[in-house]
Amino acid sequence: MKICLMGFGAVGQGVARVISLKNDHLNDKYGLDVKIVAVTDTSGAAIAEEGLDPDLLLEIKSKTGKVCDYPEKGISDLDALSVLDQVEYDCLVEVTPTNIQDGEPAKTLMIKAMADKKDVVTSNKGPLALSFSDLIKNAQENDVQFKFEASVGGAMPIINFAQQTLPGCDIESIFGILNGTTNFILSRMTREGSSYENTLQEAQQMGIAETDPTQDVEGIDAACKTVILANSILGMDVTLKDVELDGISRITSESIALAKKEGFLIKLIAEVSSHTLKVSPRLVREGSPYSVEGTLNMATLKTDLADEVTVVGRGAGSIETAAAILSDLVNIWKSK
Amino acid sequence: MRTNLVLELLDVPGQLVGVLEPIGGLGANIVTVIHQRDVKTERGTVPVQITLEGDEENLDLVLKELERLGISVIEIDGVLRKEKITTILIGNIVDRDVKDTMDQINQLQGVRVADLDLKMAEEPLESSAKIIVEADYGKRDEVMDKIHKIAENKDFLVISEV
Numbered sequence: 090m091k092i093c094l095m096g097f098g099a100v101g102q103g104v105a106r107v108i109s110l111k112n113d114h115l116n117d118k119y120g121l122d123v124k125i126v127a128v129t130d131t132s133g134a135a136i137a138e139e140g141l142d143p144d145l146l147l148e149i150k151s152k153t154g155k156v157c158d159y160p161e162k163g164i165s166d167l168d169a170l171s172v173l174d175q176v177e178y179d180c181l182v183e184v185t186p187t188n189i190q191d192g193e194p195a196k197t198l199m200i201k202a203m204a205d206k207k208d209v210v211t212s213n214k215g216p217l218a219l220s221f222s223d224l225i226k227n228a229q230e231n232d233v234q235f236k237f238e239a240s241v242g243g244a245m246p247i248i249n250f251a252q253q254t255l256p257g258c259d260i261e262s263i264f265g266i267l268n269g270t271t272n273f274i275l276s277r278m279t280r281e282g283s284s285y286e287n288t289l290q291e292a293q294q295m296g297i298a299e300t301d302p303t304q305d306v307e308g309i310d311a312a313c314k315t316v317i318l319a320n321s322i323l324g325m326d327v328t329l330k331d332v333e334l335d336g337i338s339r340i341t342s343e344s345i346a347l348a349k350k351e352g353f354l355i356k357l358i359a360e361v362s363s364h365t366l367k368v369s370p371r372l373v374r375e376g377s378p379y380s381v382e383g384t385l386n387m388a389t390l391k392t393d394l395a396d397e398v399t400v401v402g403r404g405a406g407s408i409e410t411a412a413a414i415l416s417d418l419v420n421i422w423k424s425k
Numbered sequence: 426m427r428t429n430l431v432l433e434l435l436d437v438p439g440q441l442v443g444v445l446e447p448i449g450g451l452g453a454n455i456v457t458v459i460h461q462r463d464v465k466t467e468r469g470t471v472p473v474q475i476t477l478e479g480d481e482e483n484l485d486l487v488l489k490e491l492e493r494l495g496i497s498v499i500e501i502d503g504v505l506r507k508e509k510i511t512t513i514l515i516g517n518i519v520d521r522d523v524k525d526t527m528d529q530i531n532q533l534q535g536v537r538v539a540d541l542d543l544k545m546a547e548e549p550l551e552s553s554a555k556i557i558v559e560a561d562y563g564k565r566d567e568v569m570d571k572i573h574k575i576a577e578n579k580d581f582l583v584i585s586e587v
């Protein structure tokens with residue numbers, strides 16, 4: 090299977106690493122040989138029909154920061170769209186940054202790949218939260234596969250889990266903690282009794298929260314995931330503007346203490362059901378499935394036949410997120 | 426053993442059968458059913474009084490099944506069932522008239538504020554209040570709607586139970 094890897098940041102490098110680690114295993118078990126035939130970042134691209142060496146790619150990227158420095162195969166200033174025209178491939182793996190204004194450049198790249206009859210795997214929430222039905226329509230019209238397990242909950246199985254493991258159940262609602270950064274901040278505030286501002290700073294120093302934490306703390310990231318789950322699992326047709334939103338920036342240590350006295354914790358919860366799409370701080374029972382700590386993500390699916398089913402896992406991380414992308418690649422391969 | 430239940434059903438065709446069937450399947454006998462269609466509530470529900478006979482285990486199963494079906498049992502053997510609803514508000518609670526906040530909630534029928542715990546912050550805009558409301562069974566949505574309306578007017582953040 091020849092893949093084009095668009096974006097070579099934390100997730101893109103994770104993909105290269107898991108391919109390097111797992112290719113023999115995949116070959117033995119499924120007869121799958123994943124070849125990276127092209128990779129791009131903001132510097133340009135590296136292209137090789139016979140496949141690039143993932144370890145060398147990682148080494149170059151860590152040394153110079155540019156994939157275009159790959160020996161002989163690197164090309165500077167080549168934009169991702171033209172790369173797709175220059176190389177033979179089977180599947181686009183799209184891992185550029187999330188853009189919640191217009192979903193670009195990811196959206197154009199994915200639609201082009203689909204029009205060229207290529208399968209698409211992505212971890213990018215932007216285009217999914219803004220143009221889900223458009224993308225699905227393109228995939229269907231071109232009869233290609235479109236998978237995005239990594240976009241919600243990183244390594245925590247949820248989309249494929251609902252679709253493949255619970256295919257006979259109607260999923261009535263999903264309640265989940267879909268953002269690791271805010272879960273870390275709230276867990277820490279609960280343990281230490283510290284203020285929101287201090288805990289956010291600490292999370293930034295640890296590299297858990299970004300310099301501009303808006304997307305996480307205002308609940309926008311969780312709202313994007315809410316949209317993806319509503320569309321892909323509950324069969325709705327909604328976008329980001331349909332989600333009611335309250336973040337965690339108003340949460341105080343006093344409110345957490347009040348909750349604790351009654352045996353509750355405060356968590357940023359995404360609620361997904363046919364009548365409510367909402368991200369807001371909520372009270373959850375200590376010791377319940379919602380009480381996961383640190384950067385962990387979780388989700389409880391309420392079903393008609395199996396009652397409640399809960400999944401927990403790592404919502405972010407280079408290798409963890411790449412693991413979800415690899416599951417999508419293997420699933421596509423197995424379906425051929 | 427006999428138990429009297431009062432259920433709240435929507436006044437639409439098929440509702441009653443939809444409840445009686447599963448009860449029959451759980452080993453409890455239905456002795457009487459009184460369907461008072463003329464005492465409709467504001468929400469368009471009618472109370473249905475059902476007398477069941479069975480052993481305690483079967484009656485427990487019936488209550489669990491009704492809960493799973495999303496049917497409110499508002500009274501068991503003449504005693505109104507209550508539920509406790511905990512909410513935390515963050516905002517300028519004190520300056521925005523705490524008493525009025527309580528009064529507005531207490532005005533709902535079958536609902537009362539059972540506990541209020543205020544915590545002041547250095548910054549008055551960030552004070553928190555925990556409110557525990559005791560309400561007749563099935564009133565949760567009504568109570569939460571009310572609290573959300575008050576919060577919208579007074580710019581409070583509402584933290585409600587999942």
Ligand SMILES: NC(=O)c1ccc[n+]([C@@H]2O[C@H](COP(=O)([O-])OP(=O)(O)OC[C@H]3O[C@@H](n4cnc5c(N)ncnc54)[C@H](OP(=O)(O)O)[C@@H]3O)[C@@H](O)[C@H]2O)c1
Binds near residue numbers: 101130212
């Ligand atoms: N990190 C996680 O744990 C995680 C988990 C789940 C989902 N995701 C999602 O996965 C995606 C990738 O995340 P990440 O953490 O890997 O981001 P990242 O570290 O910021 O990497 C983004 C990569 O895309 C490249 N890039 C930026 N703009 C581009 C453009 N216009 N065209 C082509 N390439 C471009 C960057 O190039 P340079 O290297 O030259 O800057 C970089 O290689 C995001 O959509 C994110 O939301 C991430």
